[in-house]
Amino acid sequence: MTLDLLLKDGEIVFPGRGLRKGSIGVSKGKIVGIYSQSAEPAAREVVDCRDKWVLPGLIDPHTHIGFGSNETDFQTESRSAALGGVTGMMTFHRSDDLTKSTGPWKERGQAQSLIDFGFHFGITSHQQLQSLAVCAQTHGVTSVKVYLMYKGKAGQAKGFTEVDDGLLYAAMETTAKIRGGVVGVHCENVEVIPHFRTRLKEAGRDDLAVWDEQSPGFLEAENVFRVMYFGEKTGCPVNIVHMSSAESLEIVRRMRKRGGPAVHIETCSHYLSLTRDAGCGILGKVNPPLRQQADVEALWEGVAEGLITTIGSDHVPRKVATKGDSIWTATAGFPGIGTLLPVLLHEGVHKRSLPIELIAAATSANVARLYSIPNKGDIAVGMDADLVVVDPDRQITIDHETQLSHSDYTPYQGLTMQSAPCRTILRGRTIAVDGQLLDDAYTSPSGQYLHRS
Known part of the structure; x- marks a missing residue:
């Protein structure tokens, strides 16, 4: 042959x-x-x-296609991905009616993308849950995300009025019935954030570190406990996406001793490489925030011990103009799909002597396994x-x-x-x-x- x-x-x-x-x-x-x-x-x-x-092509588990240019993001961001060794990406699709929007969005990706792509459904209403089983079967989507950062006033400002603990619990009950289903959750207690934010703004703070201080790591950790506990009660596998704090990881260690459904942990390359003191300043605004060096090292320990199993970029391809000149009004998020692999190799393999096969697992095989992606993520005959x-x-x-x-x-x-x-x-x-x-x-x-x- x-x-x-x-x-x-x-x-x-x-x-x-x-x-x-x-x-x-x-x-x-x-x-x-x-x-x-x-x-x-x-x-x-x-x-x-x-x-x-020679590694398996990376599968970035966490991207936001459409947040830059809705018309051309599949094209431009897949180009950036390809340069960085990423051959697959999972991106969040969110709309009022998933039954109507998913097909056209998929067709746009098929027309433009240089790399393979799949969807997570963003859940912000009970109506979406009612159609979830049908959409999962029709479009082959087994993963959803609930945004606890959009509870209460924070959600209302974005037009989301149904995000609360009841929606989270209902999403878990619904997803538990989908084969291979997993609920990802953005963990951040936005109800406590204003308590810190008010006095920090009154003090005249407008630096990158203040974004961490107004949403400290324990507010993420508190939500992590709730998500894991609800997962335990509903029998639903959960995924803590973009984990950023050492305290959150400690909550996972404690809760896992109880047993229960699978709990998966994802972090992102920027939480493993950048801190709130980074030289990029306001460009480093992201949710959850960049934190301190102790958090970076704790997360790398989580990767090394296999507690953190997937690593993504949380890629958001907005323009620098959307950052403005104040931390309080700047958009959150930044691009990262094209730098994902170089950052992880530099920080993980060269600086911390982690085995490269561990980085490969967290960016390929584990992603394919978690999200039931067939024939991807490994080097073997037939893949x-x-x-x-x-x-x-x-x-x-x-x-x-x-x-x-x-x-x-x-x-x-x-x-x-x-x-x-x-x-x-x-x-x-x-x-x-x-x-x-x-x-x-x-x-x-x-x-x-x-x-x-």
């Missing part, structure tokens, strides 16, 4: 299991063999991967040939102008990272090499919708 592609003599990274030198054979978009040097078949294209790592080749010795200095995002800034501007992707492959098709998209990736995007069941 003549292969379509042979990735020759690389250090193959098997998520959670280790590394092995070998070659990967690809035919018709699938991995068809993993070979020693003496057993390699012929191939139409051979890529020399000596002194390189989709979604792969990223990484040069461990390549240093890059992050610059927003090379990210190809709709967004025109990055909180990592000017920072140098050790190790970077040098080739991104989607189902056997190379779409990016050495920081550049291939021409046919621009003109013929081949991203597919990830229908789950």
